[in-house]
Amino acid sequence: MTLFDTICVENPRLWSPDTPECYYMESFVEKEGKIVDNYTTRFGIRRLEYIPEKGFRLNGIPTKMKGVCLHQNMGAVGTALAEDIWHKRLIQLKKMGCNAIRTSHYPYAPEFYAMCDTLGFMVIDEPWDGWFHWYGCHKVPYDYSNDFLDWWGKDLPDFIKRDRNCPSVVMWSLGNEVWGYDRHMYLQYKMNKIFHDMDPTRPTTQAYCTDLYIDIAGFNANGECKGDISDFHKKQPLKLAVGTEIPHTRQTRGVYRTIGTRKPWDKDEVLNEHDAARVFPLTSFTTEEVFDGIDTRYASSYDNQTRRISVREQWKQTRDNDFFIGQFVWTGFDYLGESWGWPGRTNNYGIIDLAGFEKDHYYLYQSLWSDEPMVHVLPHWTHPGKEGVEIPVVVYTNGDAAELFYNGKSLGRKDMHRDSLQIVWNVPYRPGTIKAVAYKDGRVIASCSHKTAGKAYSLKLTADRKTMKSNRKDVVFVTVDVTDKKGNFVPYANVDVDFEVKGDYKLIGVENGDVLDIAPHKVLHRKTFNGKALLILQATDNAGRLRIQAKSPGLKSSSVEINVI
Numbered sequence: 324m325t326l327f328d329t330i331c332v333e334n335p336r337l338w339s340p341d342t343p344e345c346y347y348m349e350s351f352v353e354k355e356g357k358i359v360d361n362y363t364t365r366f367g368i369r370r371l372e373y374i375p376e377k378g379f380r381l382n383g384i385p386t387k388m389k390g391v392c393l394h395q396n397m398g399a400v401g402t403a404l405a406e407d408i409w410h411k412r413l414i415q416l417k418k419m420g421c422n423a424i425r426t427s428h429y430p431y432a433p434e435f436y437a438m439c440d441t442l443g444f445m446v447i448d449e450p451w452d453g454w455f456h457w458y459g460c461h462k463v464p465y466d467y468s469n470d471f472l473d474w475w476g477k478d479l480p481d482f483i484k485r486d487r488n489c490p491s492v493v494m495w496s497l498g499n500e501v502w503g504y505d506r507h508m509y510l511q512y513k514m515n516k517i518f519h520d521m522d523p524t525r526p527t528t529q530a531y532c533t534d535l536y537i538d539i540a541g542f543n544a545n546g547e548c549k550g551d552i553s554d555f556h557k558k559q560p561l562k563l564a565v566g567t568e569i570p571h572t573r574q575t576r577g578v579y580r581t582i583g584t585r586k587p588w589d590k591d592e593v594l595n596e597h598d599a600a601r602v603f604p605l606t607s608f609t610t611e612e613v614f615d616g617i618d619t620r621y622a623s624s625y626d627n628q629t630r631r632i633s634v635r636e637q638w639k640q641t642r643d644n645d646f647f648i649g650q651f652v653w654t655g656f657d658y659l660g661e662s663w664g665w666p667g668r669t670n671n672y673g674i675i676d677l678a679g680f681e682k683d684h685y686y687l688y689q690s691l692w693s694d695e696p697m698v699h700v701l702p703h704w705t706h707p708g709k710e711g712v713e714i715p716v717v718v719y720t721n722g723d724a725a726e727l728f729y730n731g732k733s734l735g736r737k738d739m740h741r742d743s744l745q746i747v748w749n750v751p752y753r754p755g756t757i758k759a760v761a762y763k764d765g766r767v768i769a770s771c772s773h774k775t776a777g778k779a780y781s782l783k784l785t786a787d788r789k790t791m792k793s794n795r796k797d798v799v800f801v802t803v804d805v806t807d808k809k810g811n812f813v814p815y816a817n818v819d820v821d822f823e824v825k826g827d828y829k830l831i832g833v834e835n836g837d838v839l840d841i842a843p844h845k846v847l848h849r850k851t852f853n854g855k856a857l858l859i860l861q862a863t864d865n866a867g868r869l870r871i872q873a874k875s876p877g878l879k880s881s882s883v884e885i886n887v888i
Protein backbone atom coordinates (compact mmCIF):
# COMPACT_ATOMS: atom_id res chain seq x y z
CA MET A 324 0.00 0.00 0.00
CA THR A 325 1.00 3.59 -0.57
CA LEU A 326 0.16 6.53 1.65
CA PHE A 327 -2.90 7.46 -0.43
CA ASP A 328 -4.40 4.03 -1.15
CA THR A 329 -8.04 3.49 -0.20
CA ILE A 330 -9.67 0.41 1.24
CA CYS A 331 -13.19 -0.68 0.37
CA VAL A 332 -15.22 -2.45 3.08
CA GLU A 333 -17.92 -4.57 1.47
CA ASN A 334 -21.31 -4.54 3.23
CA PRO A 335 -20.01 -2.71 6.33
CA ARG A 336 -21.63 -3.08 9.71
CA LEU A 337 -22.73 0.47 10.48
CA TRP A 338 -21.90 2.20 13.74
CA SER A 339 -24.69 3.69 15.87
CA PRO A 340 -25.51 3.97 19.59
CA ASP A 341 -27.65 0.83 19.24
CA THR A 342 -25.06 -1.05 17.18
CA PRO A 343 -21.60 0.30 18.08
CA GLU A 344 -19.72 -1.71 15.46
CA CYS A 345 -16.01 -0.89 15.35
CA TYR A 346 -13.27 -1.88 12.92
CA TYR A 347 -9.55 -2.01 13.66
CA MET A 348 -6.76 -1.28 11.18
CA GLU A 349 -3.18 -2.35 11.84
CA SER A 350 -0.46 -0.08 10.41
CA PHE A 351 3.17 -1.18 10.22
CA VAL A 352 6.43 0.63 9.52
CA GLU A 353 9.15 -1.46 7.91
CA LYS A 354 12.83 -0.69 7.67
CA GLU A 355 15.16 -2.94 5.72
CA GLY A 356 12.53 -5.66 5.70
CA LYS A 357 11.87 -5.55 9.44
CA ILE A 358 8.84 -4.15 11.28
CA VAL A 359 10.08 -1.34 13.51
CA ASP A 360 6.76 0.11 14.60
CA ASN A 361 3.04 -0.60 14.47
CA TYR A 362 -0.19 1.13 15.41
CA THR A 363 -3.83 0.03 15.74
CA THR A 364 -6.49 2.49 14.62
CA ARG A 365 -10.05 2.00 15.80
CA PHE A 366 -12.71 3.39 13.49
CA GLY A 367 -16.33 2.98 12.55
CA ILE A 368 -18.45 3.38 9.45
CA ARG A 369 -21.60 5.49 9.64
CA ARG A 370 -23.39 8.20 7.69
CA LEU A 371 -24.08 11.58 9.29
CA GLU A 372 -26.69 13.82 7.67
CA TYR A 373 -27.56 17.27 9.01
CA ILE A 374 -30.50 18.40 6.89
CA PRO A 375 -31.93 21.96 7.24
CA GLU A 376 -35.45 21.96 8.69
CA LYS A 377 -35.53 18.13 8.76
CA GLY A 378 -32.94 17.50 11.43
CA PHE A 379 -30.22 14.94 12.05
CA ARG A 380 -30.14 11.50 10.48
CA LEU A 381 -27.77 8.73 11.45
CA ASN A 382 -27.43 6.03 8.79
CA GLY A 383 -30.57 7.42 7.20
CA ILE A 384 -32.64 7.20 10.41
CA PRO A 385 -34.03 10.43 12.02
CA THR A 386 -32.26 10.62 15.39
CA LYS A 387 -32.43 12.91 18.41
CA MET A 388 -29.34 13.41 20.54
CA LYS A 389 -30.43 12.51 24.08
CA GLY A 390 -27.34 13.82 25.76
CA VAL A 391 -25.66 15.02 28.92
CA CYS A 392 -22.69 17.26 29.61
CA LEU A 393 -20.02 15.78 31.84
CA HIS A 394 -17.13 16.96 33.92
CA GLN A 395 -14.46 14.33 34.46
CA ASN A 396 -14.44 14.53 38.25
CA MET A 397 -16.42 12.12 40.40
CA GLY A 398 -16.92 13.39 43.94
CA ALA A 399 -14.57 11.56 46.26
CA VAL A 400 -12.32 10.34 43.45
CA GLY A 401 -11.51 13.68 41.82
CA THR A 402 -10.49 13.73 38.15
CA ALA A 403 -8.03 10.82 38.07
CA LEU A 404 -10.71 8.31 37.09
CA ALA A 405 -9.83 4.66 36.65
CA GLU A 406 -11.27 3.00 33.55
CA ASP A 407 -13.67 0.99 35.72
CA ILE A 408 -15.16 4.23 37.03
CA TRP A 409 -15.65 5.66 33.55
CA HIS A 410 -17.20 2.39 32.41
CA LYS A 411 -19.61 2.27 35.34
CA ARG A 412 -20.70 5.86 34.74
CA LEU A 413 -21.28 5.31 31.03
CA ILE A 414 -23.24 2.10 31.56
CA GLN A 415 -25.40 3.96 34.09
CA LEU A 416 -26.13 6.67 31.51
CA LYS A 417 -26.79 4.06 28.83
CA LYS A 418 -29.45 2.41 30.99
CA MET A 419 -31.09 5.82 31.39
CA GLY A 420 -31.49 6.04 27.61
CA CYS A 421 -28.70 8.57 27.09
CA ASN A 422 -27.08 8.27 23.64
CA ALA A 423 -24.81 11.32 23.52
CA ILE A 424 -22.21 13.20 25.61
CA ARG A 425 -20.72 16.67 25.32
CA THR A 426 -17.20 16.89 26.74
CA SER A 427 -17.14 19.87 29.07
CA HIS A 428 -14.90 21.72 28.42
CA TYR A 429 -11.57 20.11 27.55
CA PRO A 430 -10.09 17.09 25.76
CA TYR A 431 -10.83 13.91 27.67
CA ALA A 432 -8.59 10.90 28.19
CA PRO A 433 -8.31 8.59 25.15
CA GLU A 434 -9.93 5.77 27.14
CA PHE A 435 -13.15 7.79 27.32
CA TYR A 436 -13.46 7.98 23.53
CA ALA A 437 -12.67 4.27 23.21
CA MET A 438 -15.56 3.47 25.53
CA CYS A 439 -17.90 5.82 23.67
CA ASP A 440 -16.91 4.10 20.42
CA THR A 441 -17.53 0.61 21.74
CA LEU A 442 -20.51 1.25 24.06
CA GLY A 443 -22.31 3.55 21.64
CA PHE A 444 -22.38 7.25 22.55
CA MET A 445 -22.39 10.17 20.13
CA VAL A 446 -19.94 12.86 21.24
CA ILE A 447 -19.72 16.61 20.81
CA ASP A 448 -15.97 17.04 21.20
CA GLU A 449 -14.98 20.35 22.82
CA PRO A 450 -11.35 21.49 23.31
CA TRP A 451 -11.80 24.44 25.70
CA ASP A 452 -14.15 26.73 27.58
CA GLY A 453 -13.71 30.44 26.86
CA TRP A 454 -10.98 31.74 24.58
CA PHE A 455 -8.71 34.49 25.84
CA HIS A 456 -8.57 37.20 28.51
CA TRP A 457 -9.99 40.09 26.53
CA TYR A 458 -13.38 41.75 26.13
CA GLY A 459 -15.22 39.37 28.39
CA CYS A 460 -13.85 36.12 26.97
CA HIS A 461 -12.01 35.32 30.20
CA LYS A 462 -13.92 33.48 32.94
CA VAL A 463 -11.56 32.47 35.76
CA PRO A 464 -8.09 33.72 36.79
CA TYR A 465 -6.11 30.46 36.37
CA ASP A 466 -7.26 29.07 33.07
CA TYR A 467 -6.10 27.95 29.64
CA SER A 468 -7.43 31.28 28.37
CA ASN A 469 -4.35 32.99 29.84
CA ASP A 470 -2.20 31.25 27.20
CA PHE A 471 -4.87 30.76 24.55
CA LEU A 472 -3.41 33.08 21.90
CA ASP A 473 0.01 31.42 22.17
CA TRP A 474 -1.19 27.82 22.03
CA TRP A 475 -4.58 27.39 20.38
CA GLY A 476 -3.13 27.22 16.85
CA LYS A 477 -0.91 24.27 17.82
CA ASP A 478 -3.26 22.51 20.20
CA LEU A 479 -6.35 22.52 17.97
CA PRO A 480 -4.83 20.49 15.08
CA ASP A 481 -3.43 17.98 17.60
CA PHE A 482 -6.87 17.69 19.18
CA ILE A 483 -8.57 17.09 15.83
CA LYS A 484 -5.98 14.56 14.62
CA ARG A 485 -6.24 12.60 17.85
CA ASP A 486 -10.03 12.18 17.79
CA ARG A 487 -11.14 12.37 14.16
CA ASN A 488 -11.07 8.59 13.63
CA CYS A 489 -13.48 8.03 16.52
CA PRO A 490 -16.93 7.09 15.16
CA SER A 491 -18.46 8.40 18.37
CA VAL A 492 -17.43 11.99 17.55
CA VAL A 493 -20.28 13.44 15.49
CA MET A 494 -19.69 17.17 15.98
CA TRP A 495 -16.93 19.57 16.96
CA SER A 496 -17.43 22.46 19.39
CA LEU A 497 -15.43 25.68 19.16
CA GLY A 498 -15.87 26.30 22.86
CA ASN A 499 -18.24 26.83 25.73
CA GLU A 500 -19.59 30.20 26.88
CA VAL A 501 -17.23 32.30 24.76
CA TRP A 502 -18.47 35.66 25.94
CA GLY A 503 -17.56 38.35 23.45
CA TYR A 504 -17.05 35.93 20.54
CA ASP A 505 -18.96 38.28 18.20
CA ARG A 506 -16.17 40.86 18.71
CA HIS A 507 -13.64 38.35 17.40
CA MET A 508 -15.27 36.92 14.30
CA TYR A 509 -11.87 36.46 12.64
CA LEU A 510 -10.88 33.97 15.33
CA GLN A 511 -14.10 31.99 15.02
CA TYR A 512 -13.61 31.95 11.23
CA LYS A 513 -10.02 30.68 11.50
CA MET A 514 -10.94 28.05 14.07
CA ASN A 515 -13.91 26.84 12.05
CA LYS A 516 -11.77 26.62 8.91
CA ILE A 517 -9.18 24.45 10.65
CA PHE A 518 -11.90 22.05 11.75
CA HIS A 519 -13.30 21.78 8.22
CA ASP A 520 -9.89 21.60 6.50
CA MET A 521 -8.75 18.77 8.77
CA ASP A 522 -12.13 17.02 8.93
CA PRO A 523 -14.73 17.86 6.25
CA THR A 524 -17.06 15.10 7.51
CA ARG A 525 -18.40 16.71 10.68
CA PRO A 526 -20.16 20.03 11.39
CA THR A 527 -19.17 22.55 14.04
CA THR A 528 -21.13 24.12 16.84
CA GLN A 529 -20.37 26.45 19.73
CA ALA A 530 -22.12 26.69 23.06
CA TYR A 531 -23.91 29.99 23.62
CA CYS A 532 -23.74 30.87 19.91
CA THR A 533 -26.47 30.88 17.28
CA ASP A 534 -24.90 32.71 14.34
CA LEU A 535 -21.73 33.61 12.43
CA TYR A 536 -19.47 30.85 11.10
CA ILE A 537 -20.56 27.76 12.99
CA ASP A 538 -22.68 25.14 11.21
CA ILE A 539 -25.07 24.18 14.04
CA ALA A 540 -26.44 26.82 16.43
CA GLY A 541 -25.68 26.08 20.08
CA PHE A 542 -28.14 26.97 22.83
CA ASN A 543 -27.01 27.17 26.46
CA ALA A 544 -30.37 27.10 28.19
CA ASN A 545 -33.73 28.48 27.27
CA GLY A 546 -33.18 32.17 27.76
CA GLU A 547 -29.37 32.38 27.88
CA CYS A 548 -28.99 33.03 24.17
CA LYS A 549 -29.92 35.91 21.88
CA GLY A 550 -33.56 35.08 21.36
CA ASP A 551 -35.27 31.85 22.26
CA ILE A 552 -35.59 28.77 20.07
CA SER A 553 -38.69 29.82 18.15
CA ASP A 554 -37.28 33.30 17.44
CA PHE A 555 -34.06 31.73 16.23
CA HIS A 556 -35.85 29.42 13.77
CA LYS A 557 -37.86 32.27 12.29
CA LYS A 558 -34.69 34.27 11.64
CA GLN A 559 -32.53 31.34 10.47
CA PRO A 560 -34.91 28.70 9.08
CA LEU A 561 -32.14 26.83 7.24
CA LYS A 562 -29.89 26.42 10.27
CA LEU A 563 -30.15 23.49 12.67
CA ALA A 564 -29.78 23.94 16.43
CA VAL A 565 -28.69 21.80 19.34
CA GLY A 566 -29.08 22.33 23.08
CA THR A 567 -25.40 22.40 23.98
CA GLU A 568 -25.99 23.07 27.67
CA ILE A 569 -29.57 22.66 28.84
CA PRO A 570 -30.50 23.46 32.44
CA HIS A 571 -33.21 21.39 34.00
CA THR A 572 -34.68 20.55 37.37
CA ARG A 573 -32.17 20.73 40.20
CA GLN A 574 -32.59 17.88 42.64
CA THR A 575 -31.15 16.55 45.89
CA ARG A 576 -31.64 12.81 46.25
CA GLY A 577 -34.43 11.96 48.68
CA VAL A 578 -35.61 15.56 49.26
CA TYR A 579 -39.10 16.73 48.23
CA ARG A 580 -41.07 19.99 48.13
CA THR A 581 -44.57 20.36 46.75
CA ILE A 582 -44.23 24.10 45.96
CA GLY A 583 -42.14 24.90 42.89
CA THR A 584 -39.15 27.25 43.18
CA ARG A 585 -36.36 28.45 40.91
CA LYS A 586 -33.47 28.35 43.37
CA PRO A 587 -32.59 25.62 45.87
CA TRP A 588 -31.38 28.19 48.41
CA ASP A 589 -33.95 30.97 48.11
CA LYS A 590 -37.71 31.43 47.70
CA ASP A 591 -37.48 32.50 44.07
CA GLU A 592 -35.29 34.07 41.45
CA VAL A 593 -35.78 37.72 40.56
CA LEU A 594 -36.05 37.88 36.79
CA ASN A 595 -35.71 40.92 34.57
CA GLU A 596 -38.23 41.46 31.78
CA HIS A 597 -35.99 39.81 29.16
CA ASP A 598 -35.48 36.63 31.21
CA ALA A 599 -39.06 36.49 32.46
CA ALA A 600 -40.31 36.06 28.90
CA ARG A 601 -38.07 33.01 28.50
CA VAL A 602 -38.86 30.96 31.57
CA PHE A 603 -41.57 28.37 31.97
CA PRO A 604 -44.17 28.32 34.76
CA LEU A 605 -43.27 26.37 37.88
CA THR A 606 -45.11 23.23 38.92
CA SER A 607 -46.72 23.38 42.34
CA PHE A 608 -48.78 20.43 43.56
CA THR A 609 -50.26 22.12 46.63
CA THR A 610 -51.09 25.62 47.83
CA GLU A 611 -49.21 25.07 51.09
CA GLU A 612 -45.90 23.23 51.42
CA VAL A 613 -46.32 19.65 52.61
CA PHE A 614 -42.66 18.92 53.37
CA ASP A 615 -41.78 21.86 55.57
CA GLY A 616 -38.72 22.18 57.79
CA ILE A 617 -36.22 21.06 55.12
CA ASP A 618 -32.94 22.93 54.69
CA THR A 619 -33.59 25.23 51.72
CA ARG A 620 -30.10 24.56 50.39
CA TYR A 621 -31.36 21.15 49.28
CA ALA A 622 -33.41 20.99 46.07
CA SER A 623 -36.72 19.22 45.45
CA SER A 624 -36.88 15.84 43.71
CA TYR A 625 -40.18 16.54 42.03
CA ASP A 626 -39.76 18.11 38.57
CA ASN A 627 -40.54 21.52 40.08
CA GLN A 628 -37.30 23.24 41.12
CA THR A 629 -36.15 24.57 37.82
CA ARG A 630 -33.68 26.98 36.33
CA ARG A 631 -35.81 28.54 33.60
CA ILE A 632 -37.10 25.24 32.25
CA SER A 633 -38.01 21.82 33.60
CA VAL A 634 -36.99 18.38 32.38
CA ARG A 635 -40.37 17.80 30.78
CA GLU A 636 -40.75 21.19 29.08
CA GLN A 637 -37.24 21.02 27.64
CA TRP A 638 -37.77 17.54 26.24
CA LYS A 639 -41.01 18.66 24.56
CA GLN A 640 -39.07 21.45 22.82
CA THR A 641 -36.51 18.94 21.59
CA ARG A 642 -39.07 16.29 20.68
CA ASP A 643 -41.42 18.58 18.76
CA ASN A 644 -38.96 20.64 16.66
CA ASP A 645 -37.24 18.81 13.82
CA PHE A 646 -34.61 21.55 13.44
CA PHE A 647 -33.65 21.11 17.12
CA ILE A 648 -31.56 17.97 16.80
CA GLY A 649 -30.93 17.18 20.46
CA GLN A 650 -30.14 18.35 23.95
CA PHE A 651 -27.18 18.02 26.30
CA VAL A 652 -28.33 18.37 29.90
CA TRP A 653 -26.20 20.18 32.46
CA THR A 654 -25.19 17.75 33.94
CA GLY A 655 -25.19 13.97 33.93
CA PHE A 656 -23.46 13.73 37.33
CA ASP A 657 -23.04 16.15 40.20
CA TYR A 658 -19.47 17.46 40.26
CA LEU A 659 -17.27 19.32 42.71
CA GLY A 660 -17.38 23.06 42.12
CA GLU A 661 -19.71 25.86 41.00
CA SER A 662 -21.59 25.66 44.28
CA TRP A 663 -23.84 28.45 45.54
CA GLY A 664 -21.44 29.04 48.44
CA TRP A 665 -19.87 27.50 51.53
CA PRO A 666 -20.35 24.81 52.68
CA GLY A 667 -21.94 23.66 49.44
CA ARG A 668 -19.75 21.39 47.32
CA THR A 669 -21.90 21.48 44.19
CA ASN A 670 -25.14 22.97 42.88
CA ASN A 671 -27.54 20.00 42.55
CA TYR A 672 -27.23 20.08 38.74
CA GLY A 673 -26.66 16.35 38.24
CA ILE A 674 -29.11 13.64 37.24
CA ILE A 675 -26.92 11.37 39.40
CA ASP A 676 -25.39 12.53 42.69
CA LEU A 677 -21.76 12.76 43.82
CA ALA A 678 -21.80 9.16 45.04
CA GLY A 679 -23.23 7.85 41.76
CA PHE A 680 -26.73 7.29 43.20
CA GLU A 681 -29.62 8.05 40.88
CA LYS A 682 -31.97 10.91 41.69
CA ASP A 683 -35.65 10.76 40.75
CA HIS A 684 -35.18 12.60 37.47
CA TYR A 685 -32.89 9.78 36.32
CA TYR A 686 -36.09 7.79 35.96
CA LEU A 687 -37.95 10.69 34.38
CA TYR A 688 -35.30 10.83 31.65
CA GLN A 689 -35.46 7.05 31.37
CA SER A 690 -39.21 7.27 30.75
CA LEU A 691 -38.59 9.83 27.99
CA TRP A 692 -35.46 8.37 26.39
CA SER A 693 -35.49 4.60 26.85
CA ASP A 694 -37.57 1.93 25.11
CA GLU A 695 -36.98 -0.62 27.88
CA PRO A 696 -40.28 -1.01 29.79
CA MET A 697 -40.11 0.92 33.05
CA VAL A 698 -42.12 2.67 35.74
CA HIS A 699 -40.99 4.78 38.70
CA VAL A 700 -43.02 6.15 41.60
CA LEU A 701 -42.10 9.02 43.92
CA PRO A 702 -41.75 10.04 46.66
CA HIS A 703 -40.85 7.22 49.03
CA TRP A 704 -43.60 6.25 51.46
CA THR A 705 -42.03 6.93 54.88
CA HIS A 706 -43.40 10.24 56.18
CA PRO A 707 -43.84 10.10 59.96
CA GLY A 708 -46.01 12.89 61.28
CA LYS A 709 -47.83 13.37 57.96
CA GLU A 710 -50.68 10.95 58.66
CA GLY A 711 -53.81 12.11 56.84
CA VAL A 712 -51.95 14.75 54.80
CA GLU A 713 -52.43 14.49 51.03
CA ILE A 714 -49.10 13.77 49.39
CA PRO A 715 -48.64 14.16 45.62
CA VAL A 716 -47.59 10.77 44.23
CA VAL A 717 -45.98 11.01 40.79
CA VAL A 718 -45.41 8.19 38.31
CA TYR A 719 -43.00 8.19 35.36
CA THR A 720 -43.33 5.50 32.72
CA ASN A 721 -42.77 4.88 29.02
CA GLY A 722 -46.02 2.96 28.98
CA ASP A 723 -49.26 4.57 27.86
CA ALA A 724 -51.03 4.27 31.24
CA ALA A 725 -50.38 3.51 34.90
CA GLU A 726 -52.37 2.38 37.91
CA LEU A 727 -51.59 3.24 41.52
CA PHE A 728 -52.31 0.87 44.44
CA TYR A 729 -52.28 1.56 48.17
CA ASN A 730 -52.05 -1.61 50.28
CA GLY A 731 -53.36 -3.58 47.31
CA LYS A 732 -56.35 -1.33 46.65
CA SER A 733 -56.48 0.45 43.30
CA LEU A 734 -56.55 4.24 43.36
CA GLY A 735 -57.37 4.33 39.67
CA ARG A 736 -55.73 3.91 36.29
CA LYS A 737 -54.68 7.04 34.37
CA ASP A 738 -53.34 7.65 30.86
CA MET A 739 -49.93 9.16 30.17
CA HIS A 740 -50.34 12.33 28.08
CA ARG A 741 -47.80 13.87 25.70
CA ASP A 742 -48.14 17.25 27.37
CA SER A 743 -47.83 16.24 31.03
CA LEU A 744 -45.24 13.43 30.72
CA GLN A 745 -46.08 12.43 34.28
CA ILE A 746 -49.12 11.06 36.12
CA VAL A 747 -50.14 12.46 39.53
CA TRP A 748 -52.37 11.19 42.34
CA ASN A 749 -53.01 12.99 45.63
CA VAL A 750 -52.92 10.31 48.33
CA PRO A 751 -53.69 10.84 52.05
CA TYR A 752 -50.66 9.45 53.84
CA ARG A 753 -50.97 6.28 55.91
CA PRO A 754 -48.16 3.78 56.55
CA GLY A 755 -48.26 0.88 54.12
CA THR A 756 -47.27 0.14 50.53
CA ILE A 757 -47.79 2.18 47.39
CA LYS A 758 -47.31 0.39 44.10
CA ALA A 759 -47.37 1.69 40.53
CA VAL A 760 -48.16 -0.66 37.63
CA ALA A 761 -47.48 0.48 34.06
CA TYR A 762 -49.42 -0.67 31.00
CA LYS A 763 -48.89 -0.57 27.26
CA ASP A 764 -51.70 -1.55 24.91
CA GLY A 765 -53.53 -2.86 27.96
CA ARG A 766 -50.69 -5.20 28.99
CA VAL A 767 -48.65 -4.90 32.20
CA ILE A 768 -45.06 -3.96 31.33
CA ALA A 769 -43.49 -2.92 34.69
CA SER A 770 -44.17 -2.24 38.37
CA CYS A 771 -42.51 -0.32 41.20
CA SER A 772 -43.35 -0.04 44.92
CA HIS A 773 -42.34 1.63 48.19
CA LYS A 774 -43.02 0.32 51.70
CA THR A 775 -43.16 2.43 54.82
CA ALA A 776 -39.99 1.82 56.80
CA GLY A 777 -39.66 1.50 60.55
CA LYS A 778 -36.74 2.54 62.70
CA ALA A 779 -33.20 2.01 61.44
CA TYR A 780 -32.11 -1.47 62.51
CA SER A 781 -29.22 -2.64 60.32
CA LEU A 782 -26.76 -1.81 57.59
CA LYS A 783 -26.76 -3.59 54.25
CA LEU A 784 -23.61 -3.78 52.12
CA THR A 785 -23.80 -4.47 48.38
CA ALA A 786 -20.71 -4.77 46.17
CA ASP A 787 -21.00 -4.28 42.42
CA ARG A 788 -18.62 -7.19 41.77
CA LYS A 789 -17.46 -10.38 43.49
CA THR A 790 -14.06 -10.67 41.84
CA MET A 791 -11.22 -8.28 40.99
CA LYS A 792 -7.87 -8.75 39.34
CA SER A 793 -4.68 -7.80 41.18
CA ASN A 794 -3.77 -5.34 38.44
CA ARG A 795 -3.83 -2.02 40.37
CA LYS A 796 -6.70 -0.95 38.08
CA ASP A 797 -9.90 -2.80 39.01
CA VAL A 798 -12.32 -0.90 41.24
CA VAL A 799 -15.17 -2.12 43.45
CA PHE A 800 -18.10 0.07 44.53
CA VAL A 801 -19.63 -0.95 47.86
CA THR A 802 -23.00 0.61 48.67
CA VAL A 803 -24.29 1.03 52.21
CA ASP A 804 -28.07 1.04 52.72
CA VAL A 805 -29.76 1.57 56.07
CA THR A 806 -32.70 -0.82 56.57
CA ASP A 807 -35.35 -1.50 59.19
CA LYS A 808 -35.89 -4.84 60.96
CA LYS A 809 -37.85 -6.20 57.96
CA GLY A 810 -35.20 -5.18 55.45
CA ASN A 811 -37.02 -2.10 54.15
CA PHE A 812 -34.86 0.84 53.08
CA VAL A 813 -34.98 3.75 55.56
CA PRO A 814 -34.97 6.92 53.41
CA TYR A 815 -34.37 9.44 56.23
CA ALA A 816 -31.52 7.62 57.98
CA ASN A 817 -28.39 9.73 58.51
CA VAL A 818 -26.11 7.54 60.63
CA ASP A 819 -22.35 7.31 61.17
CA VAL A 820 -20.71 4.36 59.44
CA ASP A 821 -17.20 2.98 60.08
CA PHE A 822 -15.63 0.61 57.56
CA GLU A 823 -13.15 -2.15 58.37
CA VAL A 824 -11.26 -3.62 55.42
CA LYS A 825 -9.01 -6.67 55.68
CA GLY A 826 -6.70 -7.45 52.77
CA ASP A 827 -4.61 -5.39 50.36
CA TYR A 828 -6.42 -2.44 48.81
CA LYS A 829 -6.18 1.22 47.87
CA LEU A 830 -8.85 3.50 49.31
CA ILE A 831 -10.23 5.58 46.44
CA GLY A 832 -12.86 7.39 48.47
CA VAL A 833 -16.02 7.50 50.53
CA GLU A 834 -19.07 9.55 49.54
CA ASN A 835 -22.76 9.99 50.32
CA GLY A 836 -24.04 12.56 47.81
CA ASP A 837 -24.80 15.20 50.45
CA VAL A 838 -23.92 18.57 48.92
CA LEU A 839 -23.39 20.07 52.40
CA ASP A 840 -21.15 17.31 53.81
CA ILE A 841 -17.52 18.47 53.81
CA ALA A 842 -16.12 15.41 55.63
CA PRO A 843 -12.85 14.01 54.18
CA HIS A 844 -13.04 11.49 51.33
CA LYS A 845 -9.98 9.39 52.12
CA VAL A 846 -10.90 7.93 55.50
CA LEU A 847 -12.85 4.76 56.38
CA HIS A 848 -15.77 6.69 57.83
CA ARG A 849 -18.85 8.40 56.42
CA LYS A 850 -22.30 9.43 57.47
CA THR A 851 -25.14 8.09 55.36
CA PHE A 852 -27.22 10.70 53.58
CA ASN A 853 -30.90 9.88 53.21
CA GLY A 854 -30.15 6.23 53.87
CA LYS A 855 -27.11 5.66 51.61
CA ALA A 856 -23.31 5.94 51.43
CA LEU A 857 -20.57 4.57 49.20
CA LEU A 858 -17.10 3.05 49.68
CA ILE A 859 -14.75 2.81 46.66
CA LEU A 860 -11.69 0.54 46.73
CA GLN A 861 -9.07 -0.23 44.09
CA ALA A 862 -7.02 -3.40 43.69
CA THR A 863 -3.28 -3.51 44.37
CA ASP A 864 -0.83 -5.94 42.75
CA ASN A 865 -1.41 -8.49 45.53
CA ALA A 866 -3.95 -11.29 45.17
CA GLY A 867 -6.06 -12.55 48.06
CA ARG A 868 -9.40 -11.71 49.60
CA LEU A 869 -10.95 -8.44 50.72
CA ARG A 870 -13.36 -8.59 53.64
CA ILE A 871 -15.31 -5.36 54.07
CA GLN A 872 -17.42 -4.72 57.15
CA ALA A 873 -19.62 -1.71 57.95
CA LYS A 874 -20.56 -0.78 61.52
CA SER A 875 -22.78 1.89 63.05
CA PRO A 876 -23.54 2.43 66.76
CA GLY A 877 -26.75 0.68 67.73
CA LEU A 878 -27.26 -0.97 64.32
CA LYS A 879 -26.58 -4.47 63.07
CA SER A 880 -23.37 -4.62 61.05
CA SER A 881 -22.94 -6.03 57.54
CA SER A 882 -20.06 -7.46 55.53
CA VAL A 883 -19.12 -8.56 52.00
CA GLU A 884 -16.11 -10.38 50.55
CA ILE A 885 -14.28 -9.74 47.27
CA ASN A 886 -11.98 -12.31 45.70
CA VAL A 887 -8.81 -10.73 44.22
CA ILE A 888 -7.14 -13.01 41.68
